[in-house]
Amino acid sequence: MLYHKKIVRVIFFYLILSFSSLGFSQIKVNTKFPDLNTFKLESNESYDLKGKILLIDFWASWCLPCKDAFPILNEIQKEYSKKDVIIVGINVDRDKKSMSRFLKKNNCDFLVLHDASKDLVSKIDIKSLPTSFIVAPNGIIESVHVGFNKKTTKKDYIISLNKLISQNSRKNGK
Amino acid sequence: MVNKLILIFLTISSIMLTGCTSVKPWERDILADYTMRSDRDPLENMLAEHMWFSREAASGGMSIGGGGCGCN
Numbered sequence: 001m002l003y004h005k006k007i008v009r010v011i012f013f014y015l016i017l018s019f020s021s022l023g024f025s026q027i028k029v030n031t032k033f034p035d036l037n038t039f040k041l042e043s044n045e046s047y048d049l050k051g052k053i054l055l056i057d058f059w060a061s062w063c064l065p066c067k068d069a070f071p072i073l074n075e076i077q078k079e080y081s082k083k084d085v086i087i088v089g090i091n092v093d094r095d096k097k098s099m100s101r102f103l104k105k106n107n108c109d110f111l112v113l114h115d116a117s118k119d120l121v122s123k124i125d126i127k128s129l130p131t132s133f134i135v136a137p138n139g140i141i142e143s144v145h146v147g148f149n150k151k152t153t154k155k156d157y158i159i160s161l162n163k164l165i166s167q168n169s170r171k172n173g174k
Numbered sequence: 175m176v177n178k179l180i181l182i183f184l185t186i187s188s189i190m191l192t193g194c195t196s197v198k199p200w201e202r203d204i205l206a207d208y209t210m211r212s213d214r215d216p217l218e219n220m221l222a223e224h225m226w227f228s229r230e231a232a233s234g235g236m237s238i239g240g241g242g243c244g245c246n
Binding site: 007058060062092093094118121122126127128129131 | 181188203
């Protein structure tokens with residue numbers, strides 16, 4: 001009987017270990033998003049993200065839903081650029097050439113950074129591509145969007161962005 | 175003593191098993207490549223289907239119908 005109890009304990013211990021990596025690594029809503037300036041992210045243009053509302057989208061050139069998201073992200077960037085919203089596309093391609101080839105073929109009106117070392121994406125440990133985060137000016141994650149749905153994702157983005165914009169304008173007394 | 179050894183073995187093996195990791199989403203570019211698709215060549219796909227339905231004596235799914243020896 002005692003022997004059985006011990007075996008049950010070992011199995012329980014194993015299960016805890018197996019799920020521990022899932023539980024601790026994920027970045028969730030209301031936690032702080034890592035500061036992008038602390039990572040080596042390659043870009044062709046200079047950028048200043050201080051005090052801005054960020055929509056950070058992780059994408060790759062071989063990922064078709066990521067490609068589908070581009071027109072929506074372009075639209076949002078155009079609509080919200082005056083409201084202190086910046087869209088940052090973090091490219092996770094192995095090779096920067098693939099990213100450049102993709103960007104030549106597809107229209108992209110927002111800031112794109114290449115995570116060559118994969119430090120940022122590993123830290124965040126996303127479970128699917130595309131995954132996007134809407135981040136408040138203080139760095140706190142407002143919402144996480146996994147995958148892309150043509151019908152719902154844009155609406156979800158807009159709801160979160162509008163919420164942050166109204167909070168921001170109240171703070172600034174506008 | 176034997177029980178203790180079994181327990182130690184199970185504990186160590188359980189810790190080592192947690193080392194199994196899945197392919198990360200950003201590492202799936204090779205898997206997403208066109209050359210990884212099994213149906214990229216229509217002719218090869220048709221032949222494979224033909225051999226499959228002949229071997230299994232099944233009426234073909236996909237676009238191929240009928241059974242037979244597979245010799246035609």
